[in-house]
Amino acid sequence: MIIATVAPTTTWYLILAAMLFSIGTVGVLVRRNPLVLFMCIELMLNAVNLTFVAMARKLGDIGGQTTVFFVLVVAAAEVVVGLGIIVAILRRKPNATTDDLAELKG
Amino acid sequence: MLDVVWLIPALPLAGFLVILLFGRKMGDPKAGYFATAMVGASFVVTVGVFLDLMSRSAEARTDQVKTLFSWVTVGSLHIDLAFLADPLSLTMCLFVTGIGALIHLYAVGYMHGDPRFSKFFLYLNLFAFSMLMLVLGSNMLVTFLGWEGVGTCSYLLISFWHERDSAATAGKKAFITNRVGDWGFMMAMFFAFWAVGSLDYLHINEAAGTLSTTTATAIALFAFVGACGKSAQLPLYLWLPDAMEGPTPVSALIHAATMVTAGVYLMCRISPVLNVASSYAPTVIAIVGAATAFYAAMVALAQNDIKKVLAYSTVSQLGYMFLAVGSGAYTAAIFHMVTHAFFKALLFLGAGSVIHGVHNEQDMRRMGALRKLMPITFGTFIVGWLAIAGVPPFSGFWSKDDILLAAWDKSPVLWAVGLVTALLTAFYMTRQVIMVFYGEARWHDAHEEHGAHGDMEPHESPWTMALPLIVLAVLAFAGGIINLPFKASTERLALWLEPVVGVHDSTTAKVPFALIAVAGSLIGIGVAFAIYYYKRIKPVEPKILADAWGYDRAVSAFMGGPGRASFDAVAWADANIIDGAVKGAGQLVQESAGQARKVQSGNVRNYAAALGIGVVLLLAWFVVFRGML
Amino acid sequence: MELFVFVVAGAMVLGGAVGVILSKHPVHAALSLILTLFGVAVLFVAQEANFLAAVQVIVYAGAIVVLFLFVIMLLGVDNSENLRIEPFKVQRPIAAVVGAGLFGLISAAAIVARGAKTGLQGSGLEVTGPDGSKLHDGNIKALARDLFSDHVLAFELTSVLLVIAVVGTVLLARKPRKGEQTVDTGAGALG
Numbered sequence: 026m027i028i029a030t031v032a033p034t035t036t037w038y039l040i041l042a043a044m045l046f047s048i049g050t051v052g053v054l055v056r057r058n059p060l061v062l063f064m065c066i067e068l069m070l071n072a073v074n075l076t077f078v079a080m081a082r083k084l085g086d087i088g089g090q091t092t093v094f095f096v097l098v099v100a101a102a103e104v105v106v107g108l109g110i111i112v113a114i115l116r117r118k119p120n121a122t123t124d125d126l127a128e129l130k131g
Numbered sequence: 132m133l134d135v136v137w138l139i140p141a142l143p144l145a146g147f148l149v150i151l152l153f154g155r156k157m158g159d160p161k162a163g164y165f166a167t168a169m170v171g172a173s174f175v176v177t178v179g180v181f182l183d184l185m186s187r188s189a190e191a192r193t194d195q196v197k198t199l200f201s202w203v204t205v206g207s208l209h210i211d212l213a214f215l216a217d218p219l220s221l222t223m224c225l226f227v228t229g230i231g232a233l234i235h236l237y238a239v240g241y242m243h244g245d246p247r248f249s250k251f252f253l254y255l256n257l258f259a260f261s262m263l264m265l266v267l268g269s270n271m272l273v274t275f276l277g278w279e280g281v282g283t284c285s286y287l288l289i290s291f292w293h294e295r296d297s298a299a300t301a302g303k304k305a306f307i308t309n310r311v312g313d314w315g316f317m318m319a320m321f322f323a324f325w326a327v328g329s330l331d332y333l334h335i336n337e338a339a340g341t342l343s344t345t346t347a348t349a350i351a352l353f354a355f356v357g358a359c360g361k362s363a364q365l366p367l368y369l370w371l372p373d374a375m376e377g378p379t380p381v382s383a384l385i386h387a388a389t390m391v392t393a394g395v396y397l398m399c400r401i402s403p404v405l406n407v408a409s410s411y412a413p414t415v416i417a418i419v420g421a422a423t424a425f426y427a428a429m430v431a432l433a434q435n436d437i438k439k440v441l442a443y444s445t446v447s448q449l450g451y452m453f454l455a456v457g458s459g460a461y462t463a464a465i466f467h468m469v470t471h472a473f474f475k476a477l478l479f480l481g482a483g484s485v486i487h488g489v490h491n492e493q494d495m496r497r498m499g500a501l502r503k504l505m506p507i508t509f510g511t512f513i514v515g516w517l518a519i520a521g522v523p524p525f526s527g528f529w530s531k532d533d534i535l536l537a538a539w540d541k542s543p544v545l546w547a548v549g550l551v552t553a554l555l556t557a558f559y560m561t562r563q564v565i566m567v568f569y570g571e572a573r574w575h576d577a578h579e580e581h582g583a584h585g586d587m588e589p590h591e592s593p594w595t596m597a598l599p600l601i602v603l604a605v606l607a608f609a610g611g612i613i614n615l616p617f618k619a620s621t622e623r624l625a626l627w628l629e630p631v632v633g634v635h636d637s638t639t640a641k642v643p644f645a646l647i648a649v650a651g652s653l654i655g656i657g658v659a660f661a662i663y664y665y666k667r668i669k670p671v672e673p674k675i676l677a678d679a680w681g682y683d684r685a686v687s688a689f690m691g692g693p694g695r696a697s698f699d700a701v702a703w704a705d706a707n708i709i710d711g712a713v714k715g716a717g718q719l720v721q722e723s724a725g726q727a728r729k730v731q732s733g734n735v736r737n738y739a740a741a742l743g744i745g746v747v748l749l750l751a752w753f754v755v756f757r758g759m760l
Numbered sequence: 761m762e763l764f765v766f767v768v769a770g771a772m773v774l775g776g777a778v779g780v781i782l783s784k785h786p787v788h789a790a791l792s793l794i795l796t797l798f799g800v801a802v803l804f805v806a807q808e809a810n811f812l813a814a815v816q817v818i819v820y821a822g823a824i825v826v827l828f829l830f831v832i833m834l835l836g837v838d839n840s841e842n843l844r845i846e847p848f849k850v851q852r853p854i855a856a857v858v859g860a861g862l863f864g865l866i867s868a869a870a871i872v873a874r875g876a877k878t879g880l881q882g883s884g885l886e887v888t889g890p891d892g893s894k895l896h897d898g899n900i901k902a903l904a905r906d907l908f909s910d911h912v913l914a915f916e917l918t919s920v921l922l923v924i925a926v927v928g929t930v931l932l933a934r935k936p937r938k939g940e941q942t943v944d945t946g947a948g949a950l951g
Contacts, residue, residue, distance in 0.1 A: 743858035
């Protein structure tokens, strides 16, 4: 059980969060379905939450967890509104992708 | 009286404006008399100003400047519309207004019956105004105003009968050739302003001593280029023979007495500058003058058109004047200018009278034996002939002699050329007199061809044309008294002009040269009589001389061929390179904006990508450079 | 033990994330998201953030993803995206660069700052009992104490935010009745 003797440090958590964040970013840039795009944004938010919790434990400060709390609330609100918009748009044009929403083209 | 010097050009200008508005109503001959009256009034004012100036002391005569208003004030450039009333300008004004008035009167008779009678006098008055501005201007810009004005009027008057293609072309040729000379004038102005900071003659001439030799030479030579254009010297003379397409009063006024003398006037006006230029500048002027005089005299003796002979004769006499300028004898040049104005105007008006009399025939081969039928014209023409041939005591002898003397002082070669030219002058003028007034009457067949109006016989001209002839004949005969060389006190013109152009002293004995000159003239007359009257010797009139050495054709060929090619190239460069640069700048902006516009694709993912790149860059900067690493 | 938990949870997180971005079908993506969220919850527990782990599962996995699934079902299940084509050729390389850059930079920062000390003196993640013993709800107490004393204003504001969100969404998403104008979201130009 040599593996069991190595404890993951805060840095490991941070790196994992970084990985999750970049995967989420790549997803935002690559996917065209608006719903999947939103899910990738949730991934990024989760990465942020993970970072905050890790730092809260490292520093012994409850403030990090409070922040996560708020992020959760705001993420929820954001998802609600965003999905409402998507519903409104996709109702008119059921097969729209993000590429079709180019009304602000210069 | 000096205060009203502005009236001198203003009266013809007023005449111009009145005829512009009411000319057609005034009609033939009132418009003509009115124009004559305006120029005549100008002459009266000139006499008044002249007397006023004479009453002042010699030093006070040179700086009488009357300013009308401030014309151009830009930075350090300050130019007024001002008149300089000094001996030189008043001399010019006197004969411009005097002879101008006479020619206006003559034109009333000559142009009678022409459908555009009043327009003729419109242009004539405008010309008088321009010439007076040229002569009276106290700075180079007012002179230039008049310079361009007389050029324009010359164009308008030469092509007065513009239904004739040849007339229209001649007008254009005159204007364009003048333009080439104008470039020289403008360069002289630029140099003068750059060196002296002012275009005022008084300032320039005062500062002449401080100019570097190169600058003075540049100013003088560029002004000479302008003078060559206006006064028809080599190589810019070729407009003057063609300018004979205009009505004869035009030829008399513009191309004999006034406009063509503007070049000589300019050179005399800036004589202090010419005096400090390096010595090859006056030499160049003298050589060009002498060469032109000789060249034109050669051509004149092979011409058959009565006016063309006089045209080339004018070019030749102008060459004499520049020879004098180049030899430093400015007074001699002005003297010859005055006497030439008298006798050349007389000759031209006489020729016009002849043409009028033989019902618009201009070829001398179709004239002859007119002396009994047109006595007044004949008599006055004889006076003019003797004056130009340099026979004493007519005025031409005195002035030409002064010039030859100055030429000898400069260089014996120039004197020799001048002497030979004088001989030729006597020769061709005699030839003209014989062909027109003596011999058999060759005008019978011509009349049948032309379908003359009314009577078939040549007739004398009306009093409006005869009177100026008589007055000019008197002046041509007696004009020499203004500068007789016997004593210092009889050289009135030299004394009068001395404050302006200085003095030209000569220690050469005058009498031997005078005798040689007279001998030359008599030889010329004698040979001409022998050839044409007594028919002892066969006439020699080579075609090349009649063609003016093929010069005209050479110029046309050059302009049509390589000239045109270079013009096209310049036009192409202007349209494509210069305009292209301007348009290109606009197009560049447009295209780059068009490219930049594509950043706004409206697509969310593109914006997200841009965001992502920005975040990465920012982070990199923080981590790497701000030392978070 | 912690290592084992970390590895398993980490695998769940990353596996779910990859699944989200690579799934053709939105429903599959949603399910992968749930996997990720569970993994994150496990990691929260390992970090002694018990309350948050519970909230994560209830709110995120239980409400938000369910909402996603509702919308997917509402708008048609056969809405799959062809991942092979990409209209903007430059997008994928940029995505790769951005992703790699972010990961690299953040990791670099994290690794280098390993031993760094901050001057922060936290109040601890748990509230201990009067004699210093561990309470079973110490974390919740600590969180509540912090939330309702230091951050009470933010707390109130979030409640306002939620109300606004609800009202807004109801307005945005309702079907127009006959003869009534819908809220113009700019989607009209698409149709």
